[in-house]
Structures are given as structure tokens and as C-alpha cells.
Amino acid sequence: MLIIAIQILAIFAMIGIGTWATRRQWFSKDFSTQLSLLLIRVFYPSLLFSAILRKYTLAELADKWILPAGAATIIGIGWCIGWVAKRTFVRHFKAPTRRAFHFACTMNNYSFLPIMIIAGTPLGEEGIAMVALTTIASDTLMWTLGFRTFTGKKLDLKSLPSVFLRPPILALCLAVCCLVLFHFFAITPETLSTCHFAKVTLNTLYTYLGSATIPASALICGMRLGQLRLTGLITYPQIMIAILRMVIIPAIILFLLALLPLPENYKLVFGIIALMPGAMVGVSMAEVYGGDIPFVSAMILNTHALCIITVPIGLWFLGVC
Numbered sequence: 001m002l003i004i005a006i007q008i009l010a011i012f013a014m015i016g017i018g019t020w021a022t023r024r025q026w027f028s029k030d031f032s033t034q035l036s037l038l039l040i041r042v043f044y045p046s047l048l049f050s051a052i053l054r055k056y057t058l059a060e061l062a063d064k065w066i067l068p069a070g071a072a073t074i075i076g077i078g079w080c081i082g083w084v085a086k087r088t089f090v091r092h093f094k095a096p097t098r099r100a101f102h103f104a105c106t107m108n109n110y111s112f113l114p115i116m117i118i119a120g121t122p123l124g125e126e127g128i129a130m131v132a133l134t135t136i137a138s139d140t141l142m143w144t145l146g147f148r149t150f151t152g153k154k155l156d157l158k159s160l161p162s163v164f165l166r167p168p169i170l171a172l173c174l175a176v177c178c179l180v181l182f183h184f185f186a187i188t189p190e191t192l193s194t195c196h197f198a199k200v201t202l203n204t205l206y207t208y209l210g211s212a213t214i215p216a217s218a219l220i221c222g223m224r225l226g227q228l229r230l231t232g233l234i235t236y237p238q239i240m241i242a243i244l245r246m247v248i249i250p251a252i253i254l255f256l257l258a259l260l261p262l263p264e265n266y267k268l269v270f271g272i273i274a275l276m277p278g279a280m281v282g283v284s285m286a287e288v289y290g291g292d293i294p295f296v297s298a299m300i301l302n303t304h305a306l307c308i309i310t311v312p313i314g315l316w317f318l319g320v321c
Helices: 002-023 031-055 058-063 066-088 095-106 112-118 124-151 157-163 167-184 189-194 196-227 236-259 264-274 281-289 293-317
Strands: none
Touching: 002 112, 002 196, 031 124, 031 167, 031 189, 031 196, 058 167, 066 095, 066 124, 066 236, 066 264, 095 124, 095 236, 095 281, 095 293, 112 124, 112 196, 112 264, 124 167, 124 264, 124 281, 189 196, 196 293, 236 264, 236 293, 264 293, 281 293
16 A cells, blocks of 8 residues: 555654764764653653553453464564574674574564554554554563573573563553453443543543654664664675564564464564564663674664565565555
């Protein structure tokens, strides 16, 4: 569909604006970090909370358990392929590069970019709410399996509760608690829409705060790309990770989705998540935990550039455009 294609181009145009503005030094060096904190602590949680309450009852939410399970499966497939590829294609490289290679196969941009894209599909707000549910599994695996893969450190179960204290996860938990309470009083999204106070509150959270998630995410992505160093873009490991992350892994997942008897909206959500480029958080993890920063930076640049081509092709396969 032409509208979907225009929506995707608009997203990458916003990312391009962020990159160009950063290169022109319109922002201070820490502005992207400050905007990221606002995104994580205010905009994104507001979007998640309001999207869930505006769309689901407790029973409907329980019926969608397959969303986090499917997201975990996608990450698991990437981890398995990365484990084999790490021992096949980059076994002679240094440990930080091998771990970053494996991490790039395992984790991708599973939340903000899918929300930007799915908002322009026929699923709209329903799709945003569905992606929100997948992040329960994705965020948990990012800071457990993903952290272990990237750093090589053993998992510390004592730190696991901190995952659930992150504002987006807290927003999802609060939304579920509200749905449990609403269940006992037979309150539905339709009931909330008839209550002026509840309607105004949810509309404010969704329209004014939550809607800032998409442009803020795009600008942050662009600013982070603008801050990366343009070195080592065309190397053997980069070519291999680009093929695996953007072609092989998505193709396997899309093939499996075509075989599974899932509703079309589930296939679209899982397919879009599978098509996403490398996780931007990889740069921060490399800086904090001593990873291969040049490799991660080049991987993010390459996969985001490739997704301009691979995402429309994948959406065409999914029957969207």
C-alpha cells in the first residue's frame, strides 16, 4: 500500500533529520541522552499504559499470551543462529567481536522502530498495544540472555528484579493491575470512553504524551547514528552480520510464520519485529562493559541502512504493501 510506504519513508526522514542535525552540531553532546531519558521515563510508558487500557479487557489480555511467547521465540531463533555463526564465521576474531556478533544476531530494535512502523499499518493503535505486550519478554531477555551474550558474564539473579523496575515495564504492570481491578467491576474500554474523566486522562496520555514516542524515537535514533564513527563499515564480519541480521534470520522467521496457523495480525506484529535492524543499545553496552565499539557502531549503521530496503520487501511478503 502506498500509504504504508509513505509512512516508512516519513520515519526514515525523521531519522535522517536527527542524523543531519547532529552532524551539523545543532545539539549538545548529551542532548540525545536527555531526550532518551524523557522517552523512556515519560513518553513510552504513557503510550504503553494508555494503549493497553484503551484496547483490552483482562480476558482479552490473557488471550494474547502468545505475543510475549512469540517475541521470546524470535530472540531464541536469533541466539541459536548466532551461536552457530559465531563458531563458524568469526571464530578467529577476538572475544569482544565474537560476542558482539552473537549479540547482534540475538537482539534487534524490538520496540521503538516496530511501533513507528506498525502505527502506519491498518492495525494502528491495536498494533501498538500488541507490540507493547511483546516487550515484556523482549526487555527481560535483553537484560538477561542478551547481557550474558554480549559481555560473557554469568547471569546475576539478584539484578533481575531491576528489569521490572524500568518505567516501561512498570507501566505495563500498572496497566495489568488496572485491568484486574476493572474486571471485578465489569469496566471495559467502552465503559471508560463514557466516563469523561477517564476518557480525557487516557486521551491525554495517548495523544499528547504517548504520541511523542514516535518522533522522539526517530530523532534519537538519528542522533545516535550521527554520533557513530564511519569506520570499518565494509569488512568480513560486517558483511556476515548484515546478511544474517537483515536477511537470513528474518527470512527464517517469516517462513515459519507462513506455516503457522496464526491470525494475520499476529503474523504482522511478529514479522515486523523480525525485520528490524540491530539494537541501538549495543553501543551503550559496548561503552560500559568494554565491548567492541567500532564493530557495534558499524553494525548499527549498516543494518539501519539495509532495513530501508529489507523492511518494505518483508512487509510486501506479509501482505501489507
